[in-house]
Amino acid sequence: MKSKIKKLLKNFRITRSAFSYPYILFMLIFVVLPLALILINAFMVDQRLSFGNFISLVQDRASLPTLLTSLLVGLVTTITCLVVGYPVAYILAKRKSGRIIALLFILPMWVNFLIRTLSTRAMFEALGIDLGMGTVIFGMVYNFIPFMILPLHTTLSNIDKSYIEAAQDLGASPSIVFLKATLPLSIPGIISGITMVFIPTISTFAISQLLGGIYLFGDSIYSKFNHGMYGVGSVMSLIMLVFVIISNVFISKVNKGGAARNLW
16 A cells, blocks of 8 residues: 555646646636626526627616717727826836836825825825815826826837947937837737726726716616616626727737837
């Protein structure tokens, strides 16, 4: 008996793939299973397969305006984050201490977003600023701008300096160097930042309610599940999933082959 046990232990080997099993199990339980339940609930009405949940969503007059408002808020937030975040990331990429300073943008992310949002609301109330769409946009930008700066900073820091030097040796002015070399090479970071800001913005909840009483698509999904309307809420979640898939496909096509092909 002991010899058999020793033989089994001798033949037992831990391969690298074995370390992936806990991650695979985690993904199956907390990612694949919830998505499967959402998909099932979206097509189930009274325990029968049906498109009734989709019809109910279409007939809901508030759903389409809410989605359009969410897309508008997401678009404005993303553009604002890009306009503000790109110069910041560009300056940080030029400085030796840029990596350390970039970490400062991560520090607020260590605090729960509800606490940050409540603090922002308290600041507006102390200053006597009326809550509305403007304060919602400010809160969105404040919460999501690190997701724009960090990928931009990483991309700009990793740009091969030989491209910049070659453009300068050919007599290009600083503006031409930026437009013809730096900007095209930073497109992968721009696309990543846009996706990391736009998708969470249109699907977020609580921030819009706390800072302006505005009802966004994420708030609507939360409300549907909170009131037991799992079918309609699942359909709305699938719509968000479609946006995520489309954005990921777009990113993969843009990044395919590298950004160097965009030069000149």
